[in-house]
Amino acid sequence: MSGAxxxxxxxxxxxxxxxxxxxxxxxxxxxxxxxxxxxxxxxxDLKALQQQLVESVELQIEKRRKEVESWMERCDEIENQCVRYTKALGGNIKATGTNIGELRKEQALPKRYEMISEYQEKLRQVYHTKLEQLNTLTNRxxxxxxxLxxxxxxxxxxxxxxxxxxxxxDAGANRDVTPERFLKLEKELVRGKAEVNKRLHQLSATFIQIDWLYTELGIVPPALDDLPSSPIFGARSSVIQPAGSSSTASSSNDPFLSSTPTPASRTSSSTFLFKDDIAAVPEYEYQQTFARFVAKVEEVDPENLPENPTIPIGLETVDPTLGLLSWAASLSxxxxxxxxxxxxxxxAMYDQLEGLWRRLGVPDADMDLFVDNHRGSTEETVREYEDELERMLELKRERMGTFVESAREExxxxxxxLMxxxxxxxxxxxFADDEFTEELLTIHEDEIRRLKEERRAKAPLLSSVKKYFEICNEEKELAAAASDQSRLTGRGPRDPGRLLREEKMRKRVSKEKPRLEQELLVSIPAWEDEAGRPxxxxxxxxxxxxxxxxSANDQENRRKPPRAGL
Structure with a gap:
């Protein structure tokens, strides 16, 4: 209604x-x-009539005022709910297409209430939709x-x-469903998925390493058929448990069999992982995971493998938990x-065998053949070395004289x-004892170790001393050549390059001998001071x-006449 x-x-x-x-x-x-x-x-009566008229008017006015207040309270209440939803939704409020400020412009309170109620319902629907999406994201x-x-x-x-x-x-408190919250959780989800993928590749590499180690050690890895159908609770599994499977080594592979009195090597056995009657609940599951991985990898044709698979082969349904990663790393x-x-x-056995072989005069080719035929670190290889060492030690006892003589040659x-x-x-x-015993051989071997250590300690000095003696011998050869007049008269066998070689040798002697003398005059006293002996x-x-x-060279140089022009 207008004012007019x-x-x-x-x-x-x-x-x-x-x-x-x-x-x-x-x-x-x-x-x-x-x-x-x-x-x-x-x-x-007129006053009473006036009073009644005034009261009747005021009563009507008060009634309408209360109605207005009631509608205002209802509008305020629902507006507060809208404000809470607005804060919770943040930028997502744009989906509603309006805002509370626009609705407040409506002067008719019932109409405003109706409009705000509709707006509140839109907000509620958007909020619960976003909340459901957020809960799904949080659950993931x-x-x-x-x-992880x-x-x-x-x-x-x-x-x-x-x-x-x-x-x-407040049990009904609104949750934060703003775009910023979604963005934060989505970033964490991407980070988590990347970490899972990283750990899957790490687990794949560890499983491949474990499978390779089983092969290197001659251990049969657990297959799905080898594992129990259900774990036995409360029991611990052994990591490596031997189980016999005989395989006799071929005598032709041992180059020393013909020269040794011992029989062929003992039967060897393979080694199995995890006895069928032992398993712990998490570890049992880890064993199954590894067994499935190995079986899957063996089934796949290498030519059909993708270059960079997102999820490693054999781990498509595996959760790379900390327990599984820890178990795999521990087993590896x-x-x-x-x-x-x-x-x-x-x-250590090879080091012993090499010395024994050389003492017995075993050819290098036979040594290399034995090493080539017994490569790896399987139990069978260990036993072959132990058997060979046992045979060589027996021969050592039988041929003690040969071993002592070999030690004396060394x-x-x-x-x-060492000069x-x-x-x-x-x-x-x-060295002169002719009673060949184990004790005598031990004394000789101890002396060999001592001499080798002394040679190692003296190695730089010995090299310089030998070079010095070589230079001195060359100097003597030059002196002898200088007194041989036939090299100048042309008598005797003809050697066109002799004078040139002598000149080169003379230059080397004149350069290297003083240098070596100066070096040795410093290094030899230093060594003697440190060693406490000459x-x-x-x-x-x-x-x-x-x-x-x-000193002799200095005197010789002083006796020589000075060159002309000096």
């Missing part, structure tokens, strides 16, 4: 009331006269957390977050330790390398020999 029509209506009402009151109040004096009422009664993250571990995602990622301003104790480490231990044991070679003098050699009395060459102090040679 409202004013006209009020004017019409007042005019109507004025006419009616005027008509009716004119009857009062007559009625009062008939009733014999005093003049004051008329005034009182929780599923990933069960695989409880600490991979932050706690606020795995639980629905309250909208700002909502009370924690255990097998690698076993491999290292066996290799160290084989190397000692002589070491003495020659040991005759008196020093005679100091090793066991550096002997053929039983004489090399430092004394060197000093005498340097």
């Amino acid at each position: 029509s409202t004013a006209a209506a009020l004017t019409s009402l007042l005019n109507s009331l004025h006419t009616h009151l005027q008509t009716q109040t004119q009857l009062l004096p007559t009625l009062h006269a008939q009733l014999g009422l005093p003049p004051s009664a008329l005034e009182e 993250l929780n599923a990933l957390a069960r695989t 571990g409880p600490d991979y995602f932050a706690h606020d990622i795995l639980e629905p977050a309250l909208c700002p301003g909502e009370s924690v104790v 480490t255990s097998l690698e330790d076993t491999k290292r231990q066996r290799e160290a044991h084989i190397q 000692i002589i070679k070491l003495w020659d390398d 040991v003098g005759e008196e020093e050699r005679a100091d090793f009395a066991p 550096f002997l060459v053929h039983g004489e102090s090399f430092l004394q020999i060197l000093l005498e040679a340097v």
Whole structure:
């Protein structure tokens, strides 16, 4: 209703009331006269009539005011709900196509309430749709957390977050379903999926390594048929459990069999993993996972394998949990330790065998053939080395004299390398002992180790000393050549390049000899100070020999006449 029509209506009402009151109040004096009422009664009736009129108008006004307040409260209540949904939805509110500010412009409260109610219903539907989507996303993250571990995602990622301003104790509090929240969770989902894929490839690499280690160790990996149909609760499984399967080694593979009195090698046995009657619940499942992986990989044709599969072959339905990864890594480490231990044991036996073989004069070709025929780190290889070592030790006991003589030949070679003098050699009395016993051989082997260590410690000096002696011999050859006049007169066998070779040798001697003398005059005293004993060459102090040679050279140089022009 417009303002003009409202004013006209009020004017019409007042005019109507004025006419009616005027008509009716004119009857009062007559009625009062008939009733014999005093003049004051008329005034009182008029006042009462005025009071009733005022109260009636105010009552009507108050009624309408209360109706307005009631509608305002209802509008405010539903507007508050809309505001809460708006905060919860954030940017997703655009899907509703309007906003609360526009609806507040409606002046008619019932109409405004109706419009806001419709708007609130739209918000509610959008909110619950987004909440359902958010719960689905959160459930997927929780599923990933069960695989990746409880600490991979932050706690606020795995639980629905309250909208700002909502009370924690309010069961109906709105959750945060803003685009920012969705974006955050989606990023975490992508990160989690990438981590799962990374761990699957890591697990695949570990399983491949385990399968290779089984092959290297000669252990039969667990097959699906080997595993029990159901795990036995409360029992622990053994990681490596031997089980016999005989296979006799061929005598033709042993190059030393014909020269040894021992029989052919013992029967060998394969090694199986996990006895059928032992399994623990998680480990049993891990064993099945590994067995399925191996079976799947063996089924696939290598030519049909994709270059970079998103999910590794054989792990399409596997969750790479921390427990599974830990079990696989632990098993791989255990097998690698076993491999290292066996290799160290084989190397130690080989080191013993090499010395025994050489003492017995076994050809290098036969040694290489034995090594080639017994490669790897299987139990059978270990037993073959143990058998061969046992045979060689038996031969050692039978042919002790041969071993002692071989040791003495090695000692002589070491003495020659060290330029040991005759008196020093005679100091090793066991060298002349002719009672060939195990103790005598041990003494000789100890002496060999000592001489080898001394050769190692003296190696740089020995090299320089030998070079110095070579230079001195060349110097003597030059002196002898200088006294041979036939090289200048042309008598004797003709050698066109002789003079050129002598000139080159003379230059080398003049350059290298002073350099070596200076180096040795520094390094030999340093070695003697550190070792606490003289550096002997053929039983004489090399430092004394060197000093005498340097002194003789100085005297010779002083006796030479100066060159012309100097």
